Structure formats: C-alpha cells, structure tokens
Amino acid sequence: MTALMLTRPLLRSRLSGEIENILLKGIIKGQLAVGEKLPTERELARDLVVNRSTVREALGRLESLDLVEIRHGDGVYVKNYLESGNLELIRAMIRLxxxxxxxxxxxxxxxxxxxxxxxxxxxxxxxxxxxxxxxxxxxxxxxxxxxxxxxxxxxxxxxxxxxxxxxxxxxxxxxxxxxxxxxxxxxxxxxxxxxxxxxxxxxxxxxxxxxxxxxxxxxxxxxxxxxxxxxxxxxxxxxxxx
Amino acid sequence: MTALMLTRPLLRSRLSGEIENILLKGIIKGQLAVGEKLPTERELARDLVVNRSTVREALGRLESLDLVEIRHGDGVYVKNYLESGNLELIRAMIRLxxxxxxxxxxxxxxxxxxxxxxxxxxxxxxxxxxxxxxxxxxxxxxxxxxxxxxxxxxxxxxxxxxxxxxxxxxxxxxxxxxxxxxxxxxxxxxxxxxxxxxxxxxxxxxxxxxxxxxxxxxxxxxxxxxxxxxxxxxxxxxxxxx
DNA sequence: AATGATTTATTGGTCGGACCACCGGACCAA
DNA sequence: TTGGTCCGGTGGTCCGACCAATAAATCATT
Incomplete structure (x- = not known):
C-alpha cells in the first residue's frame, strides 16, 4: 500500500444522493426546524427538476437515518437529529x-x-x-x-x-x-x-x-x-x- | 404516560419495508453469504410479485444501513454486517x-x-x-x-x-x-x-x-x-x- | 350549539413501462 | 500482450397512473 494512495476510487454521484445531502445539510445546520413539515414529494420533485421517484429514494434513506419521519397520507416531518442515536450522523456532521x-x-x-x-x-x-x-x-x-x-x-x-x-x-x-x-x-x-x-x-x-x-x-x-x-x-x- | 403504554402506534407495513426485513433477516442469519451477489432488481421484483421501484427502495435502505453495496451497471452485493459499524443493526438483531x-x-x-x-x-x-x-x-x-x-x-x-x-x-x-x-x-x-x-x-x-x-x-x-x-x-x- | 359520521382533497405508496448511464466480458486490431 | 470497440445486462432516472391513508371540511343528528 502506498502512503498517499494516489489512486482512490472516485465517488460516483447519484442524483438521489445529492438530494439526500441537500436535505441532510439543511437539517443538521438547522435550516429545517425540528417538527417542520417538508414540502410534498411532488413539490420537491418539481422544484428540484427531478422525478418523484428520485425524491422518494432520498427521503427513504433519510428516514433510515432517523432524520425524518414519513407519514403516509400526511407528509414528511423533520426529526431532531441530536436525538437520533445514529452513528452515521457523526460522519455526516464531519463531512458537512x-x-x-x-x-x-x-x-x-x-x-x-x-x-x-x-x-x-x-x-x-x-x-x-x-x-x-x-x-x-x-x-x-x-x-x-x-x-x-x-x-x-x-x-x-x-x-x-x-x-x-x-x-x-x-x-x-x-x-x-x-x-x-x-x-x-x-x-x-x-x-x-x-x-x-x-x-x-x-x-x-x-x-x-x-x-x-x-x-x-x-x-x-x-x-x-x-x-x-x-x-x-x-x-x-x-x-x-x- | 401510562405504565403499559396500551396504545402504541401500530406498525403499518410498507411493502418495501417487508422486503427490507426479508433481506435483512437473510443477511443477519447468514443465508446470504458475504460478497454474494443478490438477484437483480428486476428478478427480485418478479419473484416477489412487486414493482421494481418497491424493490429499489428496500435495497436503498439496506445500503443506507451498510448491509449491501449497490454497484451501478453491475449488481447488488452483500456486505459483512459484523463490520458495518451501524447501531441500527443491533436493534435489528434483537428484533429478528x-x-x-x-x-x-x-x-x-x-x-x-x-x-x-x-x-x-x-x-x-x-x-x-x-x-x-x-x-x-x-x-x-x-x-x-x-x-x-x-x-x-x-x-x-x-x-x-x-x-x-x-x-x-x-x-x-x-x-x-x-x-x-x-x-x-x-x-x-x-x-x-x-x-x-x-x-x-x-x-x-x-x-x-x-x-x-x-x-x-x-x-x-x-x-x-x-x-x-x-x-x-x-x-x-x-x-x-x- | 355540540357531537359524531361522512365526504373530499391531499399526500405518501405502489405500479408498469420506458429510456439513460454504467459495467464487464467478448471480440478485434495493433 | 495491449488497447479499443461493441454488446448484453444491470442499476439510475423518468413518466404517468392508480391505490391507500390521513386530515380537514362537511353534513347529519341530537
């Protein structure tokens, strides 16, 4: 193994991943208040000029991180990331x-x-x-x-x-x-x-x-x-x- | 708050959630070996009699848990859950x-x-x-x-x-x-x-x-x-x- | 007027089918 | 052997439609 690891794999971006990062950043930086209701999937898709499926995949991952709560028939709500108990968040905080x-x-x-x-x-x-x-x-x-x-x-x-x-x-x-x-x-x-x-x-x-x-x-x-x-x-x- | 919490929210099943649990269980119980390549999304969708989008959402969450690795143009591979470093897995192990x-x-x-x-x-x-x-x-x-x-x-x-x-x-x-x-x-x-x-x-x-x-x-x-x-x-x- | 049942609009969940981006292997050429 | 090209298969995204659950408005009953 070389010390500097000149050839490290590039990190391919996924559209849904970028959306995930945008929302993640908004939540951690407090721009999205705890309890706040996010725009609907259809609105997000329209505003981000992206398909609804893509938005859904991003939201699903965020729920997996316990950052949002998705309520069928109601909407998507921001949770308190300081109470999530998820290690991956620590990595996200460092990254962002x-x-x-x-x-x-x-x-x-x-x-x-x-x-x-x-x-x-x-x-x-x-x-x-x-x-x-x-x-x-x-x-x-x-x-x-x-x-x-x-x-x-x-x-x-x-x-x-x-x-x-x-x-x-x-x-x-x-x-x-x-x-x-x-x-x-x-x-x-x-x-x-x-x-x-x-x-x-x-x-x-x-x-x-x-x-x-x-x-x-x-x-x-x-x-x-x-x-x-x-x-x-x-x-x-x-x-x-x- | 009552002691027994008689009224706990029902856990509504999401189709994608059930698929997630099935695969999660398979990985934790070792039925799916580390490094093994999962069936393609289209195959899983066909076998489970479900839409491909639903399978994708389940796989995306599993990747979020660091249980699988999704490679564009290649396939989905099982990772070693004992090396995932994800707390949510501990809860899953107890549940399953x-x-x-x-x-x-x-x-x-x-x-x-x-x-x-x-x-x-x-x-x-x-x-x-x-x-x-x-x-x-x-x-x-x-x-x-x-x-x-x-x-x-x-x-x-x-x-x-x-x-x-x-x-x-x-x-x-x-x-x-x-x-x-x-x-x-x-x-x-x-x-x-x-x-x-x-x-x-x-x-x-x-x-x-x-x-x-x-x-x-x-x-x-x-x-x-x-x-x-x-x-x-x-x-x-x-x-x-x- | 207050209460409970019902309807309605909205929102997330699933569907199927299409096309794009990417990968790996087969094949070919230098 | 090396590098380039092609091709089938796979994940990523898109579209449009319908199903299912929720909350709010509406109506009926008392």
Whole structure:
C-alpha cells in the first residue's frame, strides 16, 4: 500500500444522493426546524427538476437515518437529529461541517481511550484458543499486511474476544476513520515500531489471561495515539490562524 | 404516560419495508453469504410479485444501513454486517433473532456501565450554569413528568454537559431501549425512589464540580440497574427451560 | 350549539413501462 | 500482450397512473 494512495476510487454521484445531502445539510445546520413539515414529494420533485421517484429514494434513506419521519397520507416531518442515536450522523456532521471536525474527532479519540482498555480486559478473560491463533496469524504470519491493516485486525480480534457486540460496532465505526486518516499516524516510523510492540505485548497479556495488564497496555497505546492526533489537530488550528 | 403504554402506534407495513426485513433477516442469519451477489432488481421484483421501484427502495435502505453495496451497471452485493459499524443493526438483531436478545441487552448494559461514569465525571468538570438550571427544572419543577421521562432527561443533560457527541449518540441509542422496557424497572417503587435519590445526588455532585463523586454515583446506579435487568433476564431463561 | 359520521382533497405508496448511464466480458486490431 | 470497440445486462432516472391513508371540511343528528 502506498502512503498517499494516489489512486482512490472516485465517488460516483447519484442524483438521489445529492438530494439526500441537500436535505441532510439543511437539517443538521438547522435550516429545517425540528417538527417542520417538508414540502410534498411532488413539490420537491418539481422544484428540484427531478422525478418523484428520485425524491422518494432520498427521503427513504433519510428516514433510515432517523432524520425524518414519513407519514403516509400526511407528509414528511423533520426529526431532531441530536436525538437520533445514529452513528452515521457523526460522519455526516464531519463531512458537512468542517468547523466541528476537530472537536468531533477529539471526542471520538477520548471515547475510544475510555472503552478500549475495558474491552481488552474482557478479551483477556474470555479469549479462546481460536482468538490466540487469529492474533498469531495477523501479528507474525501474513508479512504482506500493512501495519495499518494489521492494527485494525488486531483490534478487531480483541473486540471479538471481548464479546460485546456494541464495542464491535463502535470499533468498526472508529476504523472508518483509521482507514481514512491512519496513514498520517503511521508515516512516523517511530509509531510503526510502537504499534508492533503493542501487538506483541497485548498478545502475551491476553494469552496469559492477564486482564489487568492487557487493560494497561491498551490504555497506554490509545492515550498515546490520542495525544499524537490531538497535537496534530492543534498544529493545524494554529497554522490556519497565522 | 401510562405504565403499559396500551396504545402504541401500530406498525403499518410498507411493502418495501417487508422486503427490507426479508433481506435483512437473510443477511443477519447468514443465508446470504458475504460478497454474494443478490438477484437483480428486476428478478427480485418478479419473484416477489412487486414493482421494481418497491424493490429499489428496500435495497436503498439496506445500503443506507451498510448491509449491501449497490454497484451501478453491475449488481447488488452483500456486505459483512459484523463490520458495518451501524447501531441500527443491533436493534435489528434483537428484533429478528430472539435467541441473541438477552446476550445483546446484557452487552449494552455492561457498556453503559463502563462509559456512563466517565461521562458523569466530565459533565461535572465542564457543566455550565445552564446545565444546572436544566437539571433543576427536570428534577424539582415539572411535576407532571413520569420518573422514566425524568430519568431520560437527566441523563441527556449530563451527556450534553459531558460534551462528547459520541456519548450523546450512544445515550440516545440506549434510550430507545429504556423507553421500550424501562417501565419494567420502574414498576418497582423501590427503584423509583432509588432513581429520585440518584437524580438529587448526581445534581449536587455536578453542581459542586465534584467529578470523582459524580462518577461514583453514576457507577453505582448503573451497576444496580444492570444487575436488576440481568437478574430478570436470568429468571426469564429459567422459566423458559422448565 | 355540540357531537359524531361522512365526504373530499391531499399526500405518501405502489405500479408498469420506458429510456439513460454504467459495467464487464467478448471480440478485434495493433 | 495491449488497447479499443461493441454488446448484453444491470442499476439510475423518468413518466404517468392508480391505490391507500390521513386530515380537514362537511353534513347529519341530537
């Protein structure tokens, strides 16, 4: 894997997707008040110069995100996105509102630092022989995996061993950011070495069912990563202000 | 609000919604393998005796849940739902597979018990005068609110004060279950009193910026609730086995 | 005048059929 | 082997029509 990933797939736009983004933005930015009734599908289609089916597909996806409520025979109503309980919204907030980006990423890292160690603790308690084999595969075999992929898989196996479906879900959520920005972290060879050391240490702790140690190891590495990224963001802020 | 919520809105079936559920179930239960190519929209429409538009709306929602990937000019492919990072899936798993229900709920309670106290800690550190006023409103004014609504609002304000968008999102997610099953907990008057005591104590801790105390208070109440519910689920299991 | 049943206009849900945009593979040519 | 072209199939959009549910207006009854 190249560091800069020059050839990334273009994101094809779908007409219904653009409409979805327009409304999504309107809701998150508060231009569409909570409880407000949207124009009818036919009106939206007319105003956007688009077919009603296309509008419907956009609205359907928005309802799937719990951003609107579609009432048959009545209309479409805006819901409070702050009460939606949908992770995808966090990604949308970052995508649509750059000002909040750094704060949100900081919050994610803080959260991960709190929950990750506890899951490592449980992983060390509950791990089976299969989990160990999987970890060995990733850490010592599979030479062709990048450090980023290795790291993601190690965390994934730990989440599986921790046996908490919510943590697994959150980890997958985090990983979407790791995949996107992780190469920045691993550009520093020092961090690569640190990560390799982490993989070996956490493996031994989990193998020995030393839950307390596993928790500490995880806590240290997550805290370190958190600090690195937050520092980077701070630098970004300063350089923007000069 | 009545305890049993006798008048809950009927869940009107949407044809596209039923199709969505069918495919959702197939994916979660593993009948549709990861990477597998689904039948074409036209085929699905023909087999299900339904219009293609209806199939499309169902597939679009599934893509919104990150369960399938729709490739223009190619086809629709099943994704690995265990890597989707979507909270809504957890709800779907509970809805579609009763066997996992208790385990998942136990995992959610465990998670909440880990993260809630830390957020209370941060809330005590970051709270503003406005947060205190909001808490006072809910706890001592607003006599007409049920204990369940009060509890939800108190936690919500704490999440706002904690200023972590991810925790706010998760809390909203948790609350969907609290709204659904919370009356069971509050049927016991002892738990109602315990909750009222909790509201007052956590308020004072947050007001005094006593972060450590706020964390302990939150931890105690969440641990207690966790134990109560898990015990209840255990009873359910036993009675099923008799 | 108040209440309850009924009608009506509006809105979302489904339909079928058409055409466009895109993809993958087959085929061909350099 | 490489690159270009063509072609069948697939998802994306469009059109116009009708079905089904809702809310508001209307009417009938008391």
């Amino acid at each position: 509102d750059d000002r909040q980006r750094d704060d949100i990423i900081a919050a994610l890292l803080e959260f991960r630092t709190i929950i990750g160690p506890e899951m490592a603790f449980r992983a060390a308690e509950n791990r089976t022989e299969e989990h160990l084999v999987s970890l060995e595969e990733v850490i010592w075999k599979n030479e062709d995996l990048s450090i980023l992929e290795k790291d993601i898989r190690v965390h994934h196996i730990i989440a599986l061993a921790g046996a908490n479906v919510l943590y697994l879900t959150l980890l997958n959520f985090f990983n979407k950011f790791v995949v996107e920005y992780g190469y920045l972290y691993f550009n520093d060879q020092e961090n690569v070495k640190r990560s390799q050391r982490f993989h070996e240490e956490i493996y031994h702790a989990i193998r020995d069912r030393n839950a307390g140690l596993a928790r500490k190891i995880m806590k240290d590495v997550l805290l370190y990563a958190q600090n690195v990224v937050v520092d980077t963001l701070q630098i970004g802020k300063k350089s923007n202000r000069r | 597979d009763d066997r996992q229900r208790d385990d998942i709920i136990a995992a959610l309670l465990e998670f909440r018990t880990i993260i809630g106290p830390e957020m209370a800690f941060r809330a005590a550190e970051n709270r503003t005068e406005e947060h205190l006023v909001s808490l006072e409103e809910v706890i001592w004014k607003n006599e007409d609110l049920s204990i369940l609504e009060k509890d939800i609002r108190v936690h919500h304000i704490i999440a706002l004060a904690g200023a972590n968008v991810l925790y706010l999102t998760l809390l909203n997610f948790f609350n969907k279950f609290v709204v659904e099953y919370g009356y069971l907990y509050f049927n016991d008057q002892e738990n109602v009193k315990r909750s009222q005591r909790f509201h007052e104590e956590i308020y004072h801790a947050i007001r005094d910026r006593n972060a450590g105390l706020a964390r302990k208070i939150m931890k105690d109440v969440l641990l207690y609730a966790q134990n109560v519910v898990v015990d209840t689920l255990q009873i359910g299991k036993k009675s099923n086995r008799r």
